[in-house]
Amino acid sequence: MQNLVLRQRDIRSAVERATGVSFGRSRALRRLVRGPLRMSELAARLGWDKPYTTTVVDDLEERGLVTRNVAPDDRRAKMVELTPEGHAVAVAAIRILAEPAPGLSRLNSEELAVIAELLEKAAAETEC
Known part of the structure; x- marks a missing residue:
């Protein structure tokens, strides 16, 4: 599986080149x-600790990709939101990640859908 998917294309570098941000920062976006x-909530979804998440959000905010505002229901909490530029970067990363690996390019859309379904099933089983 690694030869088929991971070793044929350096997906992290492709995302970084296209977006201008590190792969980790694109994950946050x-x-x-x-x-x-x-x-x-962002920290929890990324599996990062809160100080590291703050560092990443600080950087993304300096780049104009996110804004941070007070949560409407709790003045102590901060909400992070994409700017239009941040949204464009996130969508670019999502598009790159959605491209099938070269080793899968010979498969038709139905075959790719079956693989995606099986991988989602395997991922769901490991989360339990």
Whole structure:
């Protein structure tokens, strides 16, 4: 599986070249595509500790990719939200990650859907 998917294309470098941000920072942006999150929720979804998440969000904010505001229901909490530029970067990363690896390019859309379904099933089973 690694030869088929991972070793044929350096996906992390492709995302970094296309977006201008590190792969980890693009992960944070991708988590925000569906809407703003509290800093603590973003940290939990990424599996990062809160100080590291703050460092990443500080950098993304300096780059103009996210904004940080007070949560409407709790003045102590901060909400992180994508700027239009941040949204564009996140979407670019998502598109790159959605491209099938070269080793899978010979498969048709139905075959790719079966593989995706099986991988999602395997991932769900490991989360239990």
